Amino acid sequence: MNKDVVIKCDSVSKIFYSSDKGFDVVKNIDLTVFKNEFLVLFGPGQCGKTTLLNIIAGLDMPTSGKVYVNNKEVIGPGPERGVVYQSISLFPWLTTMGNVEFGIKAAGVGKKERRKRAQYYIDLVGLQGFENTYPIKLSGGMKQRVGIARAYCIEPVVMLMDEPFGALDAQTRYLMQKELEIIWGREKRTVVFVTNNIEEALFLADRIVVLNNCPTSIRQEYVIDMPRPREYTGEKFLYLRKEITGNMDKTL
Amino acid sequence: MSKNENKGPKKKSKKYILISIASVFLFLFIWWLYTDVFKAVPANALPSPIKVISTFFIKFVETKPEGATMLQHIFSSLQTTLTGYAIGVAVGVPLGICMGWFDKFDMFVRPIFDLLRPIPGIAWIPVMIVFFGIGLMSKAMVIFMTALIACVVNSYSGTKQTLNVHLWVGRTFGASNLEMLFRIAIPSAMPLILTGLRVALAASWSALVAAELLASNRGLGFMIQQCRVIGRPDVIIAGMITIGGVGALLTYLLKLLEKLLLKGRKNI
Numbered sequence: 275m276n277k278d279v280v281i282k283c284d285s286v287s288k289i290f291y292s293s294d295k296g297f298d299v300v301k302n303i304d305l306t307v308f309k310n311e312f313l314v315l316f317g318p319g320q321c322g323k324t325t326l327l328n329i330i331a332g333l334d335m336p337t338s339g340k341v342y343v344n345n346k347e348v349i350g351p352g353p354e355r356g357v358v359y360q361s362i363s364l365f366p367w368l369t370t371m372g373n374v375e376f377g378i379k380a381a382g383v384g385k386k387e388r389r390k391r392a393q394y395y396i397d398l399v400g401l402q403g404f405e406n407t408y409p410i411k412l413s414g415g416m417k418q419r420v421g422i423a424r425a426y427c428i429e430p431v432v433m434l435m436d437e438p439f440g441a442l443d444a445q446t447r448y449l450m451q452k453e454l455e456i457i458w459g460r461e462k463r464t465v466v467f468v469t470n471n472i473e474e475a476l477f478l479a480d481r482i483v484v485l486n487n488c489p490t491s492i493r494q495e496y497v498i499d500m501p502r503p504r505e506y507t508g509e510k511f512l513y514l515r516k517e518i519t520g521n522m523d524k525t526l
Numbered sequence: 527m528s529k530n531e532n533k534g535p536k537k538k539s540k541k542y543i544l545i546s547i548a549s550v551f552l553f554l555f556i557w558w559l560y561t562d563v564f565k566a567v568p569a570n571a572l573p574s575p576i577k578v579i580s581t582f583f584i585k586f587v588e589t590k591p592e593g594a595t596m597l598q599h600i601f602s603s604l605q606t607t608l609t610g611y612a613i614g615v616a617v618g619v620p621l622g623i624c625m626g627w628f629d630k631f632d633m634f635v636r637p638i639f640d641l642l643r644p645i646p647g648i649a650w651i652p653v654m655i656v657f658f659g660i661g662l663m664s665k666a667m668v669i670f671m672t673a674l675i676a677c678v679v680n681s682y683s684g685t686k687q688t689l690n691v692h693l694w695v696g697r698t699f700g701a702s703n704l705e706m707l708f709r710i711a712i713p714s715a716m717p718l719i720l721t722g723l724r725v726a727l728a729a730s731w732s733a734l735v736a737a738e739l740l741a742s743n744r745g746l747g748f749m750i751q752q753c754r755v756i757g758r759p760d761v762i763i764a765g766m767i768t769i770g771g772v773g774a775l776l777t778y779l780l781k782l783l784e785k786l787l788l789k790g791r792k793n794i
C-alpha cells in the first residue's frame with residue numbers, strides 16, 4: 275500500500291475563550307492520514323468534531339499545534355482541500371450547475387471548461403437532469419450529492435466531510451453511503467469523514483479513529499480491512515460494530 | 527413540491543376571494559342604506575357611495591373644484607414619491623449592505639444612523655419646507671429620509687444574516703472579500719433587501735400624502751386637503767380610495783419583482 279502522508283496533525287488543540295473561561299474543545303490530536311485513505315473520525319456528542327475538521331480545512335486556527343497538508347503548514351483555506359458540510363450549505367439562489375461550478379468560477383476557470391467539468395461531477399453523483407434545479411426542489415439526499423459534486427469540482431487532494439448524511443432519513447442514508455463508496459472508488463481522494471453513526475463508519479472506513487467526547491481527543495484506532503463493498507450484516511462487520519460500540523460506551 | 531400539495535392553498539385562496547368580495551359589497555350596501563335610503567347623515571358630511579363613485583370618474587376629466595384632474599394629481603404624487611424613493615433606495619441599500627459587511631464602516635456610520643433612525647419621516651416636513659420651500663424638492667427629501675431608513679435597516683439585517691457555512695464555502699474556494707460580498711452576502715441578503723424596498727415604498731407613499739396635506743399645490747394629499755376646506759367630502763373619499771389603490775398597485779408591482787428575483791428560493 276502506498277503510504278504517502280497527506281495530512282498530518284501535530285498535537286492540535288483548540289480552546290474557545292468566552293469572557294474569562296477557557297473551554298477545551300479539541301485536545302492534543304496527533305493524526306496522520308495517508309494518500310487515498312478513507313479515514314473516519316467517529317465520535318459522539320457536540321464536542322469538537324466540526325471544530326477539528328474546520329482546523330484542517332483552515333477555516334479556524336488551532337490554539338496550539340500545527341496541521342500540514344502535503345507537507346505544507348495549513349494557515350488558511352485552500353483549493354487542495356474540499357469540504358462537504360453537515361448542514362444545508364448549498365446556495366439557495368443558485369441551481370445545481372451554479373452551485374457545483376461556484377468554486378472553479380471563483381478560481382477563474384472559463385465558462386466552457388467550467389460547464390464541462392461541473393457536468394462531469396454532476397454526472398458522477400448521479401444528478402444528470404437536475405442541472406437547472408434549485409436546491410429547494412431537491413430532496414435531502416440530492417442536496418448532499420450536489421454538496422459532494424461541488425467539493426469534488428475544484429479537484430482537491432483532500433476531501434473533508436462533516437457528517438454529510440447526518441440529516442438524512444435512514445433509508446436515504448444507506449443509499450448515500452453506497453453511492454459515496456462508488457464515487458470514491460471512481461475518483462479516489464484522501465477523505466476525512468466525520469460521523470457519529472457506527473454502521474456508516476464501518477461501511478466506509480479504511481481506518482476508524484474513535485474520539486473521546488469533550489474535549490475531542492483520540493481514544494483508539496481501528497484498521498478496517500474488510501473487502502468492499504461491505505455487508506451491514508456480515509460477521510466481521512457485526513463483530514467490529516459490537517467491539518467499537520462497547521469501547522465507546524465506556525467513555526460515556 | 528408536488529402538484530397535490532399546491533392544490534390546497536390555491537382552492538382556499540379562491541374561497542377567500544369570494545368572502546372578501548362579499549364583505550366589500552356588504553360594506554357598500556350598508557353605507558348606501560345609511561346615506562341614500564335612511565338619510566341618517568347630511569350629504570355634506572357623508573355622501574352616498576353612488577355619489578363618491580360618480581365623483582371618482584368625473585374627477586378624471588374635471589379639474590374643478592381644486593384645479594386639476596385626478597390623473598394630474600396622481601402623476602404629481604407619483605413623481606414626488608418615486609423621486610424621493612429612488613434616491614432613498616440608491617443610497618440606502620448600498621449603505622445598509624456596507625454597514626452589514628464592513629465592521630469599521632459600520633462603527634463609523636452607526637452613531638449618526640442611530641440618531642436619525644427613530645425620527646419618523648413626516649417629522650422632517652417642517653425642516654424640509656424651511657430648506658426647500660413647498661416644491662417637489664422638500665417633499666422628495668421627506669420621502670428620501672423615509673425610504674432611506676427602511677432600506678438601510680433591511681439591507682443591513684439581510685447582510686448580517688448570511689450563513690457562516692456559506693462564508694466557509696466561499697473561503698475554502700479561495701474567494702476574495704469582495705467576491706464573498708457580491709457572490710454570497712448580497713444574494714443571501716436579497717430577500718430582505720426586497721422586503722426593505724417594499725416596506726420603504728409603502729412608507730414613502732403614506733409620508734407623501736402627509737407631506738402634501740401640509741405643503742403642496744398639486745397631488746392627491748393636496749386635493750383632499752383643498753376639498754376639506756371647500757366642503758366636498760365626495761372628492762375627499764374618492765381621493766382616499768385612489769391613494770389606497772395606487773399604494774396597493776405599487777406594492778403589487780414590487781411583489782412581482784420579488785417573485786422574479788427570488789425565483790428558485792420559494793415554491794412560487
Ligand SMILES: Nc1ncnc2c1ncn2[C@@H]1O[C@H](COP(=O)(O)OP(=O)(O)O)[C@@H](O)[C@H]1O
Binds near residue numbers: 290323326
Ligand atoms: N466559534 C466558537 N466559539 C465558541 N465556542 C464554540 C465555537 N465553535 C464551536 N464552539 C463550541 O465547541 C463545541 C464543539 O462544537 P463542534 O465542533 O461543532 O462539535 P461537533 O461537530 O462535534 O458536534 C460546542 O460545544 C460549541 O459550543
Ligand SMILES: [Mg+2]
Binds near residue numbers: 323324325360
Ligand atoms: Mg459538528
